[in-house]
Amino acid sequence: MSDSEAPYPTIIKGASFLLAWRLEGKKVLLIGGGLVASGRLYYLLEAGAHVTVISPRKRLHPETAYRIDVSNTEDIIYEDRDYVGPEDDKLNVADYDMVLTAIDEVGLSRRVCIACREARVPVNVADVPPECDFYFGSQLRRGPLQIMVSTSGRGPKIASLIRKQIEASLPEDVEEAIDSVGKLRGELRQRAPGTGGSLGQKRMNWMIGICDAWRLDELGGMTPEVRKQLLDEGWNNNGKILSPRDVGLKSGVAGWWMDIRTKVVDTLAGGDPQVLRAGIAGFIVGGAIPGAIYIGMLYQKRK
Ligand SMILES: C[C@@]1(CC(=O)O)c2cc3[nH]c(cc4nc(cc5[nH]c(cc(n2)[C@H]1CCC(=O)O)[C@@](C)(CC(=O)O)[C@@H]5CCC(=O)O)C(CC(=O)O)=C4CCC(=O)O)c(CCC(=O)O)c3CC(=O)O
Numbered sequence: 001m002s003d004s005e006a007p008y009p010t011i012i013k014g015a016s017f018l019l020a021w022r023l024e025g026k027k028v029l030l031i032g033g034g035l036v037a038s039g040r041l042y043y044l045l046e047a048g049a050h051v052t053v054i055s056p057r058k059r060l061h062p063e064t065a066y067r068i069d070v071s072n073t074e075d076i077i078y079e080d081r082d083y084v085g086p087e088d089d090k091l092n093v094a095d096y097d098m099v100l101t102a103i104d105e106v107g108l109s110r111r112v113c114i115a116c117r118e119a120r121v122p123v124n125v126a127d128v129p130p131e132c133d134f135y136f137g138s139q140l141r142r143g144p145l146q147i148m149v150s151t152s153g154r155g156p157k158i159a160s161l162i163r164k165q166i167e168a169s170l171p172e173d174v175e176e177a178i179d180s181v182g183k184l185r186g187e188l189r190q191r192a193p194g195t196g197g198s199l200g201q202k203r204m205n206w207m208i209g210i211c212d213a214w215r216l217d218e219l220g221g222m223t224p225e226v227r228k229q230l231l232d233e234g235w236n237n238n239g240k241i242l243s244p245r246d247v248g249l250k251s252g253v254a255g256w257w258m259d260i261r262t263k264v265v266d267t268l269a270g271g272d273p274q275v276l277r278a279g280i281a282g283f284i285v286g287g288a289i290p291g292a293i294y295i296g297m298l299y300q301k302r303k
């Protein structure tokens with residue numbers, strides 16, 4: 001059977017299994033305290049992990065020192081010393097949910113990796129990709145929204161550049177929209193509790209319908225009263241999907257402008273606002289220069 005005849009997508013191996021790992025309250029061992037470790041520590045703390053950092057004070061990155069001494073004293077156990085290796089150290093890698101090394105001693109990192117794999121503890125060795133059970137990626141976070149770019153170890157700087165492009169293209173209201181949808185889902189669950197089954201399917205269909213019918217900026221502006229109206233007159237009315245117009249919201253100038261803008265951008269610039277902006281700037285500059293010459297000529301003539 002050729003690829004084009006296959007009923008489902010062809011499996012192309014070589015990917016990483018991307019997840020959003022819930023580390024809240026989990027124990028993580030971080031060996032090293034330099035620049036790379038400071039980045040690791042930041043993400044671990046944002047995820048609510050309890051981190052044990054081992055690294056001599058004298059080469060601690062200032063951000064790591066700040067986390068240890070000032071901002072996250074409760075979340076970090078700090079040991080001011082060299083880690084001596086999995087065979088001799090008083091800390092046992094098997095006692096942790098995750099182990100990270102970010103040191104400049106490849107031999108030691110390798111021994112940590114072997115010990116972790118024996119103990120089946122996931123490990124990341126910053127300087128040796130084959131010794132990583134998982135890679136970090138270039139990340140961005142806007143409240144509940146998290147995006148990670150991975151290049152499968154090939155080009156971390158490219159991952160960083162792509163992340164910046166994604167960041168610049170995100171709609172402004174994305175955080176508020178996710179927040180509103182989260183609240184609506186919670187209120188729907190209170191009204192129709194339970195897991196799975198036909199009720200679960202009905203709940204999911206209703207949420208999909210709402211997300212399809214409302215634009216991000218409209219979702220972001222949803223008040224508690226509107227959410228109640230959606231549930232009272234929509235969900236409780238045979239699972240009807242009410243649009244913003246149905247609940248009395250006028251599209252408003254902002255909404256109208258967004259619609260027009262999206263249509264114009266799609267038509268003129270293939271969906272890229274930057275291309276359109278460049279085009280408009282070119283149009284203005286292109287008009288301004290001949291205009292200035294013309295006015296200049298009129299002025300000359302009058303004289
Ligand atoms: C495999 C991986 C393992 C892991 O770290 O988990 C890994 C490995 C290595 N990185 C090295 C170097 C650099 N790393 C960066 C930057 C980042 N590296 C990150 C992740 C990863 N790096 C994982 C794969 C990610 C993927 O799949 O795309 C990012 C995305 C996330 C983060 O670290 O938090 C973060 C960007 C964060 C951001 O800006 O958003 C830069 C650029 C810079 O510093 O500006 C350089 C210098 C340029 C260069 O060398 O390309 C070297 C040394 C190579 C050598 O010695 O020559 C190794 C080891 C090796 O490759 O052998």
Ligand SMILES: NC(=O)C1=CN([C@@H]2O[C@H](COP(=O)(O)OP(=O)(O)OC[C@H]3O[C@@H](n4cnc5c(N)ncnc54)[C@H](O)[C@@H]3O)[C@@H](O)[C@H]2O)C=CC1
Binds near residue numbers: 032054081082126
């Ligand atoms: N994965 C990635 O994204 C990147 C990885 N790297 C690699 O990661 C490693 C760390 O990089 P940096 O943080 O920039 O180095 P760095 O030199 O700033 O920090 C190394 C840290 O490890 C500590 N350390 C060394 N031996 C130790 C031990 N036995 N026990 C405890 N702590 C120990 C040092 O005190 C220092 O704090 C390097 O090998 C580097 O090549 C570098 C850049 C990016």
